[in-house]
Amino acid sequence: MFTPHTDSEREEMLRVIGVRKLDDLFADVPIKLRFPNLELPPAFTEIEARMQMEELAGANETAHDLACFLGAGAYYHYTPAAVDAIIRRGEFLTAYTPYQPEVSQGTLQAVFEFQSLIANLTGMDVSNASHYDGATATAEAAVMAYHHFRGKRTRFILSPSLNPQYREVVKTYMGGYENINLAGENLDPLCQPDDLASLLDDNTALLIVQYPDFFGRIFDFTALIEKAHQFGALVAVAVNPMSLGVLKTPGAMGADIAVGEGQSLGLPLSFGGPYLGFFATKKEYVRKIAGRLVGETADAEGRRGYVLTLTAREQHIRREKATSNICTNQGLMALATTVYMSLLGKHGLKQLANLCYQKAHYAAEQISKLDGYSVVSQRPFFHEFVVKCPKPVDEINWHLLDHDILGGYDLGQDYPSLAGHMLIAVTEMVSKDEIDALCEALEEVNNG
Amino acid sequence: MAEPTIYEISSQDRIGFRFPACDVPETALPEGLIRDELPMPEVSELDVIRHFTNLSRLNYSIDSGYYPLGSCTMKYNPKINEEVARLPGFAFSHPLQPVETVQGNLAMMYELQLWLAEICGMAGVTLQPAAGAQGEYTGVLIIRAYHHSRGDLKRTKMLIPDSAHGTNPATSAMSGFEVVGITTDATGNVDLDALKAVLDDTVAGLMLTNPNTLGLFDQNVEEVIRLVHEAGGLVYGDGANLNALLGIVRPGDLGFDIMHFNLHKTFSTPHGGGGPGSGPVGVAKHLVDFLPFPLVGIIEEGDEETPPLYGFVRPEKTIGRMKSFHGQFGMMVRAYNYISMHGPDGLRDIAESAVLNANYLLARLRNTYNVPFDRICMHEFVMEGHLDDAPDVHALDIAKRLMDYDFHPPTNYFPLIVHEALMIEPTETENKQTLDRFADVLIKIAEEARTNPDLLHTAPHHTPVGRLDEVRAAKELVLCCWLPDKI
Amino acid sequence: MNIPTNLKYTNTDEWVLVDGNTATIGVTDHAQEQLSDVVFVEITVNVGDKLAKKTTIATVESVKAAADVNLPVSGKVIAINEDLPQTPELVNTDPYGKAWMIKVELDNPAELDALMDAAGYEKHTKE
Missing domain, CATH: 3.40.640.10 (Type I PLP-dependent aspartate aminotransferase-like (Major domain))
Structure with missing residues (x-):
């Protein structure tokens, strides 16, 4: 696909090398194992390949399509x-x-x-x-x-x-x-x-x-x-x-x-x-x-x-x-x-960190008012906090997905003593309305 | 003319980027936990774009010219790969999302595992390792875990041919093995007598690069592997040179137990000025249970109507986790697309063209430069950057002089077993005209070396800077451009 | 190449100056030539350490190479050259003098017999 030689160029090159055909260059490779038949799909053109990749990518639902409250080591931020x-x-x-x-x-x-x-x-x-x-x-x-x-x-x-x-x-x-x-x-x-x-x-x-x-x-x-x-x-x-x-x-x-x-x-x-x-x-x-x-x-x-x-x-x-x-x-x-870092600079980095901090604290404040939920993290925290939930975290997260919300991380996966605890991350990418929608959906799960 | 640093173009209170105003009621930041000052640049967006664009123009790259850097496989990196890796469905998926919401990613990874296994004749593949060196580390830890799982604790030695990359001995030492060197014979193969002399029940394995760093396919490779297996050791294949073997022979069929891939070499993901790489590892059947976790697997079989459900699985005797999450996913997308666009015939064409190009250049240069292990090479070859009738000219001088002709120099002073080595890997994506121009220039430089050696000693002459004072750099150790308490 | 006749040598390019029961150790002129400009020296043992023969006592780095310095004889460290890490270039300019690395009290003077004399070392460097 990305190899440039024409047939005549290839012939000329083989002549300069002093061999008759391409296969002669592989004489050192054990003959019974040479040129295996690889079971792979036949080659796509760029147009077909792109369609295939779009289909695969399209099969995902992402932080871009959902309101993202998932962090735990990877965070959804804006890239200028x-x-x-x-x-x-x-x-x-x-x-x-x-x-x-x-x-x-x-x-x-x-x-x-x-x-x-x-x-x-x-x-x-x-x-x-x-x-x-x-x-x-x-x-x-x-x-x-x-x-x-x-x-x-x-x-x-x-x-x-x-x-x-x-x-x-x-x-x-x-x-x-x-x-x-x-x-x-x-x-x-x-x-x-x-x-x-x-x-x-x-x-x-x-x-x-x-x-x-x-x-x-x-x-x-x-x-x-x-x-x-x-x-x-x-x-x-x-x-x-x-x-x-x-x-x-x-x-x-x-x-x-x-x-x-x-x-x-x-x-x-x-x-x-x-x-x-x-x-x-x-x-x-x-x-x-x-x-x-x-x-x-x-x-x-x-x-x-x-x-x-x-x-x-x-x-x-x-x-x-x-x-x-x-x-x-x-x-x-x-x-x-x-x-x-250069583009955001002194002003932007400070503004961003403050935004994440403020939104997370607003979210924690609102969630702590919900029946059945309590914020376990004492202050101070930064942009992520632990919430004790009234139901298993994965069950809550399925419900949140129905509301186009990507819920937090289930801490029970790593810490048995924290089963039923969700780690919620808040960045500049969620709005106050989305935080309020999260709270509504959380309330709904508890009542449902 | 030097480009100033980003701090040197900074101007107090200049703004480069704004975030929306805070839409929630604000609360005080935690007292006592706030930093005093934030010594970051203050520049505009245009300042940033112009600065980094100017910097980019000081670089040599594949997109701008020929880059025959031996062992690095500097082939063309298709632009479509950059497009597909940025599709929102890939770029914005969080690694910890419920697997049901990322079936596109997982299906792609699952298939890539299978494809790489098929290409190399291995039974299982992990995509997790972050680069070739981490792939090696994974492989060597698997070798260790394999022997330990059999209660065989006496295997403390790793055999490494003297032509190996420096990562092989470093990796073995990190994994607790004693490194034992094996010499190369006069034809450029592993010296069988030297190998036999050290093989016993304390040998954990052999790390073999094939084609080796001389660019030669080891003519005894099957015998080498048989001997190591007979002694109870495993054979690791360094996949750095896999470009020569695609569709030509499968390392698994040759008997290798384990190998790594460099997606950033063989499968054209861009080198990015030093990374990211991606170093998947393939293993034979007896080692599948030791792979690092997580692997992508089918967790619920599909049927005619529903596709299978892909998820993460943990191999039974896993060596553990090598890095966060699931590997360099963006590189996997590019490699998957690249393999899709080649198919079996296209892959074989890559190897054939790479080998054809290397042999063509070798044929054009062997009358001018000495080639110590001169036989049909694979995707690269090593010649001496030293001419008998120009005794003061060294490989480094020839390398630097090439820059004046707008070529990137070959790898030099490696492998160590060739005096004044120049290691040339043309790759399959270069056309005949480029190869001819490169050969013509090298022949011309040889003539310059004889008639005007000083021209080479003081080269390069036409680059943004000349040869830099490395001793001063190491002694003064200026590693940061501006630290507030240092001014 | 300078190879003083009053010293003993190893095949890994260390020299030893013997004075009574004390041995002073450094690296040779040949070693510094091979390394080229030395930019870093780290002495990795302390006064009072009792060391076996072949223990690594120091690391020397140039911009292109690195070398470990090994103790040619067993003994107890009685002095180390504290100034050398600050002035690593002394390894290039005065390898047998100001670039000495450590002094040890010999455990077993007979070990010196296994070392080369100047003629032997000169022959070794030409091999």
Whole structure:
């Protein structure tokens, strides 16, 4: 379909190579296995393929068609048109990793700006060029802490209000190391920072908390982080970057590492990916970061330019001694969020975070007035909160779908003690009318 | 002329984007939890568009020119894929929606799992891994879990040929294995004697790239796999070079137990300046139960009138979750569309054309540059970027000089087993005229190397910046353009 | 290439200066040439550590390569070069002097016999 040769060109090329026919190029492939008959549908033209994809896409009902109150780690936000206009430019879209800096300054400077924006947003000193998503960035924090202590500290405390999928991925990533002790799972999911402090000891390498946490709650972790530092442990804060339009930063609380999911910065939901992991830390840990870093420098004529730097830490040089195997990251998604953060800027990011906060608090207030429902999250929370429901959450959600509402997340799936509890997220994409409609529908289920 | 940074074009109180006014009664933000300042740029939409458009023009890309970067498969990325990935039904679906509301997504993923399994002769496929390196990690964890599930705890070694990508040893070490190197023989195959010498019951597996990083199909591949299996090990296939094998041979038929795919190489999803990738993993029958969760499966069979209900399933002995949600879904949409537009014959044409192009370039260049393992290659080949009669000129100089002729350089200094390596992968989407122009320029550069080596040492001359001072970058470590407490 | 005759060498490019029961360890001129511009040195052991032969004591990085420095003999660390991480370029400019890495008190001086002398090392570097 996308191969250009004409028959005569092919003949000419084979002649130059010195073989008679195409098949002669595959003489090294065992003959009995050569040219298998693949059972795949015959080729579509672009017109047919597009129709097929439209049909598949059309079989979904999405956040776009419904009033979306579902979050739990992926959030429906508006993506300004400018973001897509930039990331669709072939010069960004179809470039490789910038290993040749002279012809990659566009990508390199964009990554440098991404690093700067993330560092400023999180209040940290340095950021890398990205990870696959929030979960793997969190897991890389655990791996970094393990190597920071050269394997001598083996306890990793994961707050029970850390996104359960992040916990699972940390567990997978730490599976290759000996004698790792992952603590925190047995605490009450809605526990307080003090409960986590009681788990710290001299063997703790890393404490991981989430902010706002999986249930939307916000705590000032300053005292907890100080306590962890007294034990010599590192602290990673998994943060929703959008919330930092108004909230105090992990850096200001003293965190050693800030990681998170960048999807809320203008990336479409896209059924879970591609998203964006970010990883920021203090200056003293810069050499322990996995993944790529872009640094500023100059050429022989003194012109400013950017290069991939500290590459000697990475897998292609250190091979089995590298602490991570990451190479391809989420370059284009980092670019999208760089455009998004630039466009919204100081004013827009603050306005957005405030809008989400206000709408969520209005929704919580209204739901708390309904018979049978109670808002379990104490304040302060950000844009997500826990509601105890009078009926099973999936039953309620089916009813909400009839009213064109995508209901919240069923917490019973991950936390048996929270069966019948729904996690509701509210963003700028729902209006007051839609929140009121949600309340009406919730009331109807209880009465029905 | 350098493009300023986004902070340098910022102007206090300039607005780039407005949200609607708040339509609910406002409540106070939580005291003590509010940040002091928000050091973000203040720019207009035009400022943003012009800034990033100017930056884009400093990049080389497939859309603008020839990009024969070995091992990276820089083929054309069809524009229709970008269109379909943005269809609202895909782009706005939330990963945690009830499965009944996302049957379009799940049907597509289910079919893509089957198609990839068919293309590679594997029994099961997970789409979850985020990139090739994470696919490898998934695969190696599966190898570990397989041996452990049989109570076989003594297999602590992973065998890796010296021509492997750096990710292979790094992945093995992350998974707790000791890495044992295997040498390459004079014809570019795995050295069978070296392999036999280390095979015993402590070997967990072998990670093999085939075609290997020399671009050669291992002539002993079946024997290599047989030997590893005989010793009780599993064989992992690095799928980075799958472009050469589509419709030519299926790794599963060759005996590979497990392999990863790079959707961003073989199946044309764009590289995006360094990602996103997507690294599905296929496994043979005996490993299906170890795949990461969730997999897409049929949770209620359909009949003549109703389609089946697709949902998520958890393999019995799963190694766990590799990332959030279900993988790089947007990349799967593109790959699915790409396979749809090729069918079985089109896939075979990809591999045949890629191999034809590589051999054509090799034929045009072998009289000018030394090719250490010179035989019919697959989709790429490796030559020395060093000429006997131009001793001071190195592969790096030739690579940089190519930029002056508006070509992206090949991969250089890899694989490590070739001195001054230049690794050239033309891909199937380039026409003969482009290949001829590229060969002509490389021949001309060889002449320049002899007559005017300084021209190469100081190259590139026509790029936005010249060679950059990497030592300064690493020593000064300026990693952010503006931090408020640092000014 | 500079190969002082008063030192002992390993085939992984470390040098050892013996003074009584104390050994000083660093990397050779040949090693720094191979690495090119060194931008980072991290000494990964502490004074007081009792170390076995072949323990990794430091990591050296240039922009293109990284190398571990291994202890050629077993012993107890009695000093480390605290200044070196701040001035990694000393590995290039003064590998046998200011770029020393650690000093150890030897456990077993007989281990020194297994090391190469200058002539042996020079031959090794040409192989």
